[in-house]
């Protein structure tokens with residue numbers, strides 16, 4: 123129903139995402155988890171499928187598709203791996219950001235190479251002491267001649283394991299709070315950039331989180347994307363879309379888990395018949411299906427509002443992300459239980475989904491921050 127409203131080309135991209143998700147198996151996830159990133163050949167396949175250019179404007183070589191297409195792409199990709207989906211959407215987001223907002227010279231130099239899979243992007247807000255409270259970042263940006271000098275460190279950045287183009291936020295005036303934050307383009311091939319060790323997490327490692335340090339890192343003025351006073355608002359402006367596609371990824375994982383559990387219960391016999399005949403188990407699946415339906419409705423409603431640029435998207439995205447992440451976390455555990463000991467196997471991808479559902483509860487504003495947003499709007 124939802125896809126019917128999209129263009130034929132957008133539907134083709136979603137179909138490509140569905141095929142991509144089916145082309146890889148649990149052994150691939152295990153290898154990517156061990157490598158701590160998506161392998162280069164898989165990124166090239168994502169590029170050939172068009173995932174790196176989904177929302178990039180056509181004038182810059184992108185597809186110029188709408189937000190809902192991107193959201194649906196991430197939902198399909200997450201049926202296989204949210205880590206992969208999140209990594210891929212972050213690559214495309216960085217290219218779209220430069221295409222839309224960077225100085226034309228910088229965009230011309232980098233965007234074509236990002237779309238060609240020669241350069242890889244990431245978005246860097248978080249620091250060791252500033253996560254939810256983004257306005258307290260300490261990375262310092264100072265005027266230096268006709269450009270800027272940056273010092274500081276970022277961590278927990280998706281794709282940082284290999285990315286070499288960062289959309290990066292830094293403080294220009296320590297007394298100004300959010301108003302002092304500016305947004306810069308960091309070309310990691312320039313002197314003063316050091317990649318820090320990847321962060322070892324208990325699951326979802328394929329997302330490639332890590333960080334970098336900038337030491338007297340010089341930038342020309344044209345690498346300033348948004349000046350102080352504007353950058354924070356731009357960051358908040360894009361967050362509703364990010365929250366909504368994270369919710370969509372949770373729906374994708376839940377969908378996959380539901381199908382996996384149903385197939386298992388159908389095929390597994392115990393006490394003289396298929397386990398699916400046991401009402402308690404059937405009802406677990408039924409409750410899960412209801413919650414998935416509710417999560418999807420919240421998500422698709424938010425996606426519509428995001429695409430329309432409606433102010434109601436703020437609340438809709440917060441509801442969708444909070445609900446979908448919570449349901450994914452609890453129902454994935456149920457599915458693992460339904461599979462018996464087999465649910466624990468690494469060649470069953472439910473464990474990977476579960477770790478990714480935990481990640482969904484942090485990225486682009488934690489579940490508690492969604493609640494803060496909802497409460498603030500309730501009390502407004």
Ligand SMILES: Cc1cc2nc3c(=O)[nH]c(=O)nc-3n(C[C@H](O)[C@H](O)[C@H](O)COP(=O)(O)OP(=O)(O)OC[C@H]3O[C@@H](n4cnc5c(N)ncnc54)[C@H](O)[C@@H]3O)c2cc1C
Nearest residue numbers: 245246247248253254255278279280481484485486488490
């Ligand atoms: C796998 C992964 C990938 C990531 N990718 C990126 C990326 O690409 N770019 C990037 O910039 N960042 C990224 N992040 C960082 C992510 O955005 C932060 O983890 C998130 O903002 C939460 O910050 P924190 O982890 O520092 O938690 P903290 O801010 O330290 O919060 C700790 C706990 O307190 C709760 N809390 C905080 N403030 C409040 C409040 N006011 N009221 C109630 N509860 C509160 C939080 O919800 C959390 O449960 C990533 C994180 C992970 C795990």
